[in-house]
Amino acid sequence: MRLRRPRTASAPPAAPPVLCRWDLDKTYLRSEFDTLRSLLRTAFEKAEDKVDVPGVAELIKGLKAAGERHARDTRVVFVSASPPQIGSAIRKKLALDGVPYDGIVFKDQLAHIRRGKLRNLREHVGFKLAELLRGRVDAPVEARELLFGDDVGVQRVDERVGFPVVAGRLGPERLAPVLRRVHVDPRLADEVLALAPRAVAGDVVVRIFINLERRSPPAAFRLFGPRVVPTFNYFQTAVVLAADGYVDPEDVARVARVLIDGAGYTGRRLANSLDDLVRRGHLSVAAADAMARPLAAVSILTPALTPPSRWRRALLAVRRRVGRSGRRSEQTALSPLAGPLDYDAILDRLAPTAV
């Protein structure tokens, strides 16, 4: 099922529609592909046995709920490189988790086998690009996009190439050599090149969240600009989304609660996660403080460090007043659209040895 432009006109929404596009494996599901055995197990796994990444289901519910609260059309679409044959288990899993979604797209692997293109089974760039562009073409022009991926294996490549394309930053004229460079199947490349001119429409991608399942160094993503936000857990993702206004603090609290109750998190681990976002420039101190207060009030968040003694706090306050120690309060979040990107450098990183 694909996301379609609404057929009937309804009352204009208060805010532009939001398209949330999620990768499935390693972003929603804790799928294991490292060995042939784990790959087969994943393929034949029942819905009840599938494990979701902690907090992800609650975050999607939060995005939808916040959309309703603010009269903002929020749609959730999954794009998966898994074959449609496992679709029923995936849909059942999403139903079990109570996750509302508007579409799910699978990769037709059987078609590649029939064509004898076995290499395409592991090549997802063309497929993902085509789906992202198709989704863009079908979506309302004013729709903003939030993309959710991960840092595992080949999927990084399509996110790094595909997302800037969808964002309208890499024109179609530059796309053909890129597709050749990352060995996209010629048939899919033609499809992508046909879709690209119709899809390019300015800065529609607001954020690209990368779930750091493999704990890749966040610095590796700096090249892609501040709109790309690598996150270590879904609490961090929720906090950035809240700062951008796509979810509310109550939705963040629900994600945090799930992590604490079901995934062994502590208030301190969450507080450390919050501080990490501030240090990496994805969240301003003011936004972090605004988020921390209500969460601390309901005992979800405990300070990363126990506050210093009373006299030391007083001393720090005096120092702040005289301007000697204001480094934390000076920190602001980087604008997601700040600065031009060096696409040549990005392309060099993507396939340095490819012709």
Add this chain to the structure above:
Amino acid sequence: MPTIAVDAMGGDLAPDEVVKGVAQISLTTDIETVLVGDERRIQAVLEGVSYNPEHIAILHARDAIGMAEEPREAVKRKDASLLVAVRAVADGRADAVVSAGNTGACVLACAKHFRLLRGIRRAALASVFPRGREHPGQDRLALMLDVGATVRCEADELVQFAIMGNAYARRVSKVSSPAIGLLNMGSEEMKGGEALAEAHRRLRELPSINFVGNVEGNELVRGKADVIVCEGLLGNVTLKLFEGISEVLYDLTSAASERRVAWRVGLLLLARGIERLRALTDYTQYGGSPILGFEHLLIKCHGRSAAHAIGNAVKVAAKAVRDRVPAEIADTLATAR
């Protein structure tokens, strides 16, 4: 889970290796760490490696103590990372400190902000070193204290060092009844002067301690004692001698392999043994040395510690906190009194 304050700016390879060590630990354990130092420099290193931010907090400190600085002057700088880390523990914001920085400053910073355990006169810097085993199951590392915190000692202090070493070996090395030896120039109890003779007599009479008598230099690397007690001057000289021998041995084998083909072949045949010897004398494996005698612990790493060594030190610190080493020392002291 214990919280370990890590002096990110201390050591020859700081902050890079210190931060990397903490990053490694954050991925493999649940130990909470607080990196203390220049926040911007720490963050720059952190973002370039794999880490788990859920286990890492950063406490900014704008100053750092150099390895060659005069300790007494250095500890007057309140904003130095070492001092900030030690204060964080004293304030109850963390449970122990790890530092690869200036040893003298570490000892003085502890003396300045930590209280000595009741009945303890002087703190001791302990160190582990490799030795042979006399019986199966014996730990391959022995503990020696003091190795530099208290240069000259009286009998009273040597007895207290024995009690502290006993507690540390019991809790951290899991030796149920550690053999305690007194480093001396002969096996006879009257050897070594008045302080050593007096210490020998008193240790022999302590029921809570498994005292095995004097240990001579040539017995250090055998398995006679699990804990070697000595004054700081002697301990420090001995420790540096071990390090020197290890380095010379490695240099000699490298030089020999370059001279003659026959020697190279011989060394190749011995390669596994040499590598084992090297691993045995590799200080990075041991996870640092504790400063004992205070209500809180500071684990002092070698100044040239790389990430792996820092990570091991953090693990040792967490283990010592979990196993309540200072409380064990206090209990043993109370019993001895």
